[in-house]
Amino acid sequence: HTPHDGQVDPGSLIEALGRSALARGLVRWREQVTALAARPAGGWRLQGANGSQQDCEAVLLCNGLGGPALLQRSGLDLNPALQLEPVLGQAAELRLRSPAPLEHAWMWRGVNLIPRAPGHLWIGATLEPGEQASGSAFEQLLGLGGAAPPWLQGAELMRRWQGLRPRPIGRPAPVLEQVATGLWLALGHYRNGTLLAPATALWLAEALERG
Structure with missing residues (x-):
């Protein structure tokens, strides 16, 4: 955890960069x-x-x-x-049933916990060699491998996504x-x-x- 660390939405960032580049020719x-x-x-x-x-x-x-x-x-x-080898990563946006005691992004055993809109949290990502997503790996992610705190348990899954990351x-x-x-x-x-x-x-x- 770094108190002064910032965060960006990668999708919104790419869209903004694209618009800026087009405007510049x-x-x-x-x-x-x-x-x-x-x-x-x-x-x-x-x-x-x-x-x-x-x-x-x-x-x-x-x-x-x-x-x-x-x-x-x-x-x-x-x-x-x-x-390069593909490493698949799954992530999710959750709606919490109780407030999370997080004001900034945290990393716990390689998993990022990122507060978003009030009551919402991004969690990710899995590390899965290859190109096939694992359902069990996703469940382990949501439950932090059985160590999920009470405020994370029972959270509602709002959105999930996955992508391939090229590793040299x-x-x-x-x-x-x-x-x-x-x-x-x-x-x-x-x-x-x-x-x-x-x-x-x-x-x-x-x-x-x-x-």
Whole structure:
């Protein structure tokens, strides 16, 4: 517990960043990229799934678990090879039947307890290797492994969600590196994507300025 620690809603943050980027001139290319190749004159060419192409000066790969496969299809082998494994996480929003004695976010044995609207609490997340969610793991989460305090017991489940977090194999998270001229990786943040987003953006901005 850190009294001065803050919190953000990741979904709302991403939406706000998207609106800000569009207002600043961002152009979206709504196409799945299946391969990329260096252009003889410099820069990169992106190959879309429907056959379209997009040329650009620089490329940042931040597609999580899809990064290694895209690099391999493009003939860009890293040394050591980039490997990411999925770790599924389940989380939930609860409505408490009695007030929780929490004013700030707490972590208990790896589980985050985050007060939200009055009487509501976010709890998460599970750590499940692979891509399949476990019902028993979710129940263990809600009950804090049998150690749930009285104010948490009997809480009403309002919402639940899950996601896959890419964890690097054989190297620390995240993977921030330049693969080739004009090609950077920013992926494998594991459980700290939102937390490390500002530092990642600063790293990339400085890298782009250096060229």
